[in-house]
Amino acid sequence: MLKVWLLPALAGVLAAQTPVTPTAESVGSPRGQDYGGYNILQSWETGYRSVDVTGDRGKYRSDVNYPSGLRLFGSSLVVNSKNGQGRLFDEVLLQTQGLANDPYQFATLRVQKNKLYRYDLLWRSNEYLNPSFAISNGLHLLDTVRRLQDQTLWLLPQSSVRFFLGYSRNTQSGAGLATTQLWDARGDEFPFATNIQREQNEYRIGGELASRRGYKLFWQRAWEYFKDDSGGAGEAHPGANPADRFNLTSLRRNEPYHGSTPSWRLNLLNERARVFYVNARYNYSAGRRAFTFDDSAIGSDRSNPARTRQLQFFGDARRPVSNANLTLAFTGVRRLTLTNHTGFHHTRMEGDGNYREINNASLDTELIHFQFLGIRALSNSTDALLQVGDRASVRAGYLISDRRVRSIESSGLPRGTPFARSHEQSNRLNAGQFGVRLRPAKPLSINLDTEVGRADRPFLPLSERNYHAFSGRAQWRQKSLTLGLQARTNYNTNSVSLWSHSSRNRYVGADASWSRGRRLSLDGSYAKIHTDTLTGLAYFAAGDLTSDRSYYLSNIHLATAGAHLTAGRADIALGFSRVQDTARPSAVSGSVTQPYQSFPLTYASPYARVSILFHSKVRWNFGLQSYHYTENLQPRFRGNFPVQNYDASTIFTSMLWSF
Amino acid sequence: MVLSIRSLLAVLLFWLGPAGSANAQQSTAGLPCQTCHPAQAGTFHRNPHQKLAVASGTQVTACEGCHVGSVRHGLAKTIEEKRAIRPRSFQGLDSRATLDACLTCHSKDLSRANIHRSEHTMAKVACTSCHSVHGAASSKSLLARKQSELCTGCHTQVRAQFNMPFKHRVNEGFMQCSDCHNPHGTNAPTWRMGGRPRLVDHAFGNEEACLKCHTDKRGPFVFEHAAVRVDGCETCHSPHGSTNPRLLRRPTVFTLCLECHNGAGNFGRTGDGISTQSASHNMTDPRYRNCTTCHLRIHGSNSDQRFLR
Structure with a gap:
């Protein structure tokens, strides 16, 4: 009976919910092939994926998003000079995944020549759709492509004086759906389509200077430029509440938002000290954004059948940020490591805007807003690690952090009296840590950690105030067998007079993996994540201020299983992953929030893949992976939420080859 | 075709080939x-x-x-x-001795400037726990396995979170753990109270890691949502994965907002409680339960103090 139970338990960490493509197996000689003075290792996987979705396709695109089509599922090219003295390069490393229209694509490239240069490129693309029912009742949507790239060129990378040039780019473009609220505070919400166009470019230049005494000075100058040229337009719409008398005939909105953030970074660290290590860093950035907001709407409200409104807003916002860090480490005593870290951070945010509104319900108004938010934080932490014998070590740490938040709100009407309100408050946190590492036997390691913290005046009701956290982990690793157990708890209470917030988070998990040579491997894991929070609420219900409690409950069970078998020329991989939140909402009489505090669902994804080696350089692969998403919410708790269940199957076939 | 590609490659690499490559293997130092x-x-x-x-x-x-x-x-x-x-x-070598051996050369790298205070060092995780000089899966960073497998091998709770319906695309390969974390140790965070989390790296040197990609949330804005700037994105979002849309900590947005906006205690920017919603909001009416339908620019706005536009 034990054996019957043990086998499934040992099956699959490999699985997680890792996509079945690209194929994990390799082709060609692991030692590569020699051409000239270079050694080459390469493989390319091309194939076709077919997708079938039944149910909510939008939710499938939000979670998984793989479409049908021909793909370069993955590729790898490694070229190395054998003696480290290539003419133009000593290493070329190229890896790609999902090219040719997969929603998740990346390519990395490294080209380097020893002692002369090293060039790194990382390019990524993510296509993402989110219907966001839970936050806007389906009136918001995001269907964008985000592309990221980072490039860095190091010159003289192994020398004591080296330089670099860097460039990063981040773009987001696509369609969106947003809402606007018209025509007054008790008006209606109207959807409008947006064209999202965001772009960020960062240029970096810097260098490092190393002294013979082991000190290193790093400097970087960077310029970040951001621009958001998103705009939107809305057509005739009765609004989210068609029963009222608010209507929209047309809406046009432009809100360009451009700016730059130049920054400096300096770092001084020593590298050769064996007793005393120092790392000092200073960073300064001066963010600035200029904006205009031009919005014109035509429609009708409760008393005016022909309502127009035009808003114009322009100004700028500034945020200079300084932060400095100093780390000291002492390793002079054989079994003891002592470190101390001080962090300082100062942010000042301010801005002004000129507001002009023209509408046919009231006169032209002009208003100048100004707001300041300053944050200054100072933290110091000391940690000690002591080795006790050969089989145990103890760590202890203490953190003290002090933060001051200062804000000034001011607002001025040219024809009125400007006003300003100033506020300041400070928070302090003291936290202690203690941990033990034990190795009672060679294959067994046990880690136990705890942290207790006390904050005098947390910023938010949900922030940590009186908290304690505990975590324990035991791992048995012997030859091909690994067994692991983990547990974590995190409790926090944040109470003030007449009000309280408490949260409890518990995690328990077990995992196991076993292999028999390269022929068979089995993995499996189970985890339970429990979260419950209890928070006092106050809100208006039918004009009366109402007290209530928010009780959020989540019980997530996660199981994964996987197996990999090699039989002759065939490799077979099987995997399974299942997430289930079993918490059920409870209806409490008079509570507005309680029915919406849990969201039971099941999300499962099994997969199978067969890979057959036809030739030492060619493999044929076939696999399938399915996704099943089911919301288990009872209709009486569902409210306005639509059911988003779906079942999806993906099938692929590919050739993995090396020439 | 294959032959021609090989010929082309051979000619190209011969031209680019290392000087004096005939004796290439002989110069192997080991x-x-x-x-x-x-x-x-x-x-x-x-x-x-x-x-x-x-x-x-x-x-x-x-x-x-x-x-x-x-x-x-x-x-x-x-x-x-x-x-x-x-x-x-290095088999069976104590983690500190391993660290000392590797740092003989590698301490010069800026990303390892905090390695002595990192959580991994304190937990006796040695360099060889993740890196394999002789059996690396990739010559870049010499990681023993794919990065996400390495990290989630120990951090199983994070593996569980990446299996949720809403998650950052780490399993899919679009992201890596090191996009947000520096496993070698980081400087004190500039958000929350400068304490936990300890291995989350700064974006742009002084910003929360999320803003590296989500640049439109970076601001600065004339009207900042103080919760975002002071305590950070994690106030409302679970960064790894969640069963809730947009990685929110609650299934619906209004319960999340109301838990802070309840006017209680001495919280918030003004120190006398975070304002409750206006009396015009009738929470028994479902239309008021989608806060971000009206409060659209919830991360920060340039044109409205209440983040309406």
């Missing part, structure tokens, strides 16, 4: 060792340590650099002598 340790030496020409050793003409990054004593061990004439001179082995 040559004497490969006689008895062919498994370790077989693919060592791809290893950055080897290439640097050859280029610099020193033993520092070849066998002797890490396995101190290997030259004497190699030169020993008899098996008994070889057994008597045991080069430093």
Whole structure:
């Protein structure tokens, strides 16, 4: 009976919910092939994926998003000079995944020549759709492509004086759906389509200077430029509440938002000290954004059948940020490591805007807003690690952090009296840590950690105030067998007079993996994540201020299983992953929030893949992976939420080859 | 076709080929060792340590650099002598000794400037727990396995979170753990109280890691949502994965908002409680339960104090 139970338990960490493509197996000689003075290792996987979705396709695109089509599922090219003295390069490393229209694509490239240069490129693309029912009742949507790239060129990378040039780019473009609220505070919400166009470019230049005494000075100058040229337009719409008398005939909105953030970074660290290590860093950035907001709407409200409104807003916002860090480490005593870290951070945010509104319900108004938010934080932490014998070590740490938040709100009407309100408050946190590492036997390691913290005046009701956290982990690793157990708890209470917030988070998990040579491997894991929070609420219900409690409950069970078998020329991989939140909402009489505090669902994804080696350089692969998403919410708790269940199957076939 | 590609490649690489490559393999710095340790030496020409050793003409990054004593061990004439001179082995080496050995060269890298105080060092996680000099899955960073597998091998709760319906695309390969985390240790966070989390790296040197990609949330804005700037994105979002849309901490947005906006205590920017919603909001009416339908610019706005536009 034990054996019957043990086998499934040992099956699959490999699985997680890792996509079945690209194929994990390799082709060609692991030692590569020699051409000239270079050694080459390469493989390319091309194939076709077919997708079938039944149910909510939008939710499938939000979670998984793989479409049908021909793909370069993955590729790898490694070229190395054998003696480290290539003419133009000593290493070329190229890896790609999902090219040719997969929603998740990346390519990395490294080209380097020893002692002369090293060039790194990382390019990524993510296509993402989110219907966001839970936050806007389906009136918001995001269907964008985000592309990221980072490039860095190091010159003289192994020398004591080296330089670099860097460039990063981040773009987001696509369609969106947003809402606007018209025509007054008790008006209606109207959807409008947006064209999202965001772009960020960062240029970096810097260098490092190393002294013979082991000190290193790093400097970087960077310029970040951001621009958001998103705009939107809305057509005739009765609004989210068609029963009222608010209507929209047309809406046009432009809100360009451009700016730059130049920054400096300096770092001084020593590298050769064996007793005393120092790392000092200073960073300064001066963010600035200029904006205009031009919005014109035509429609009708409760008393005016022909309502127009035009808003114009322009100004700028500034945020200079300084932060400095100093780390000291002492390793002079054989079994003891002592470190101390001080962090300082100062942010000042301010801005002004000129507001002009023209509408046919009231006169032209002009208003100048100004707001300041300053944050200054100072933290110091000391940690000690002591080795006790050969089989145990103890760590202890203490953190003290002090933060001051200062804000000034001011607002001025040219024809009125400007006003300003100033506020300041400070928070302090003291936290202690203690941990033990034990190795009672060679294959067994046990880690136990705890942290207790006390904050005098947390910023938010949900922030940590009186908290304690505990975590324990035991791992048995012997030859091909690994067994692991983990547990974590995190409790926090944040109470003030007449009000309280408490949260409890518990995690328990077990995992196991076993292999028999390269022929068979089995993995499996189970985890339970429990979260419950209890928070006092106050809100208006039918004009009366109402007290209530928010009780959020989540019980997530996660199981994964996987197996990999090699039989002759065939490799077979099987995997399974299942997430289930079993918490059920409870209806409490008079509570507005309680029915919406849990969201039971099941999300499962099994997969199978067969890979057959036809030739030492060619493999044929076939696999399938399915996704099943089911919301288990009872209709009486569902409210306005639509059911988003779906079942999806993906099938692929590919050739993995090396020439 | 395949032949022509190979020919083309051969011509190209011959032209680019290393000067004096005829004797390429002979210049391998670890040559004497490969006689008895062919498994370790077989693919060592791809290893950055080897290439640097050859280029610099020193033993520092070849066998002797890490396995101190290997030259004497190699030169020993008899098996008994070889057994008597045991080069430093990293198998079973204490984590601090391993760290010291690697930092002999690698402490110069800025990303490891906080390694002595990192959570991993304190937890006795040695360099060789993640990196494999001889059996690396990739020559870049010499990681023993794919990065996400390495990290989630220990951080199983994070693996569970990445299996949720809403998650950052780490399993899919679009992101890596090191996009947000520096496993070698980081400076104190500039958000929350400068304490936890300890291995989350800064974006742009002083911003929360999320803003590296989500640049439109970076601001600055004339009207900042103070919760975002003071306590950070994690106030409302679960960064790894969630069963809730947009990685929110609650299934519906209004319960999340109301838990702070309840007017209680001495919280918030003004120190006298975070304002409750206006009396015009009737929470028994479902239309008021989608806060962000009206409060659209919830991360920060340039034109409205209440983030309406």
